[in-house]
Amino acid sequence: MSNDFMNLSKIKLKDYSSIFLKNNPFPMTLVPSNTPVFTADRSKERKHYEQKLAQLINNNGGSITILKGYYGSGKSHLLYAIKNYVNQNLFNYDNGVLSVYIRTPGNTILNFYQEFISDIAREQLELFAKRILSSYIDNNKKISKFIFDKKMTDPKKDLNENTSKFMEGVMKRDMFDDVLNTYFKELKNNDVLYGLFYLLVPSSSAYAWKWFLGAKLSRSELSTMQLNGNITNGREAYTVFEDLVYILNHIGVKHLVLLIDEFEKLTLLSKNIRETYQDEFRHLIDDFASKILITFAITPYHWTQLIREDNALIRRLSEYELELDYFKKSEMIELIEQYLKHYRTENFKNLEPSNYKDNLYPFSDESLDIMYDASKGASNRILRTCRESIEYIIDKNQNVVTADVMKDVLRVNNNDLPI
Ligand SMILES: Nc1ncnc2c1ncn2[C@@H]1O[C@H](COP(=O)(O)OP(=O)(O)O)[C@@H](O)[C@H]1O
Ligand SMILES: [Mg+2]
Structure with a gap:
């Protein structure tokens, strides 16, 4: 046997x-891979985005694209390809463009914000924080005031090569406050800047990341970073988004490419929720008209459903259709x-x-x-x-x-x- x-x-x-x-x-x-190895054809779409990117970078001309395509036509694939291309080629810190892929819009602008943060990812936010502190050290004589580790002779080198040592050797809160007062007085929510910095502090890094994701931190967790409160609703999330765009602008990332997939999910929301959400998108488009190239990917069937509802967002969007052909x-x-x-x-x-x-x-x-x-x-x-x-x-x-x-x-x- x-x-x-x-x-x-x-x-x-x-x-x-x-x-x-x-x-x-x-x-x-x-399901397409996050980093498509290759993208066959799509010459019409390539040309479209080349032109829109040129307009964005050279003329501060943001734009909207409704990317229509049936299931499996390659919408997500194209969005990934654009994201990777932009972040590999146009994302330097001098007049840079950051591209962010939003997997699905979810139910509210809070969900949009959460997707936005998770796609940017913790490592990238940490790099932004280091970038801010590096330029602060370069441009600011006062830095020595905040260093109590007398052995720290090259703070910038420590910041970049041994961040935890750097953080242990400085008076964190005083230094962060000084950065805020020197460069970021106009922030609406100072927690955004502090949160970025606390990402670099080993004992609070995980909490800071959770805070950015909109998870609920306890009072004591918040107070170790001296943050004021959690991000609990769409209004607060939108403020954090605005502040992040402002901070990015300061470090040289002047433009955003937002790629919003599965926009058809909006049709599943109840009318009230959908209308609120559409209003929030409309605000976003208006507030960042010169900074953002935004794409909504959707199936043709659901698009015809959405445009039946005559509202301010849809009227605005309907001029910008790009159809992904068979x-x-x-x-x-x-x-x-x-x-x-x-x-x-x-x-x-x-x-x-x-x-x-x-x-x-x-x-x-x-x-x-x-x-x-x-x-x-x-x-x-x-x-x-x-x-x-x-x-x-x-x-x-x-x-x-x-x-x-x-x-x-x-x-x-x-x-x-x-x-
Ligand atoms: N231009 C392309 N080149 C290579 N593979 C593609 C291309 N367009 C789509 N695909 C592949 O076809 C499949 C379906 O595409 P996908 O982007 O998921 O469609 P959709 O998001 O419109 O439903 C995926 O495996 C994707 O990688
Ligand atoms: Mg898809």
Whole structure:
């Protein structure tokens, strides 16, 4: 009797080397990765955002985009690609642009704020705090007044290389107050600046981060940082948002790119809550018109639902629609090529080109025709069909996705993904 509880060969990693792939290139879940490896096509959208970014940076011209696209058309993917591009290329501290991805709007502007903070992330806020203190040290003779550790000869170096030592050696509160009075008198809520600094103090860093996230700190937790109160509602969250934008501006981050995904979630809210929220967005747009490039991603179906309600926000937004199109045939081909290329084994390029005609191997031309017709160019359907075709031939020890294979895959697949 076999004592094998399960069959190991069914568990072991599948081997795709017979079709010159390291793995199945097509994503298992249709949730895009935070850092897309590549973005196929989207030339219309690229041009749109190039122009809007140029306008933002050169003319202080903020703008709004309603990014419309059915489920799986690539909205989130595009937002991630924009975010990463901006933060890698335009986020320096001199006339910089910070891009923030808002996963979902939630129910109120408080939720928006929380998404905003968590996407910026703790490490980045800490860098902002260090940046403020560095420039304070550079520009301010008074710093020595606040240092009681006589061995600290190079406070800026300590701040950047050994932050906890720096914080132990200074009179924190007095120094923070002086920074506030020197540069940030106009803050509406001084806790924002103190909170940033307390992120750098090891014993309170976790609390400061919780405070930013809008978690409820106890009186005693607040008092260790001498903060006045928690962020408990939309109005307070909005003030913190305003203050952060003000602080960012001071350290050279002059503009924001806000990418708000799943805007259709608004349609699930009750009318009252939705109207309040839309009003808050309208204020945000008005208050930061010159500073913010804002995108709301939404499905076309839900967009038509929203615009039925005639209100100030929607009227304002409706001029700025950008529709994410279905992929054309050539774009689908590029998409597939890109995914395949990423997972090719080394020996693929040494092969006789005549054997494996092109970069689309193992897909035959006929199979791609059939897939295009069935998917209508919807990226989620294309990717899923590709993934299943690859699994299909590996499981059956075949090495080409023929027309018949494709038909079989599509029969099982049903094309039941929503468009
Ligand atoms: N231009 C593209 N290049 C590469 N992959 C894409 C592209 N557009 C979408 N995808 C992929 O298609 C899938 C569905 O896209 P997604 O952004 O989640 O759609 P949506 O947010 O509109 O529902 C994801 O796996 C995503 O990575
Ligand atoms: Mg999405």
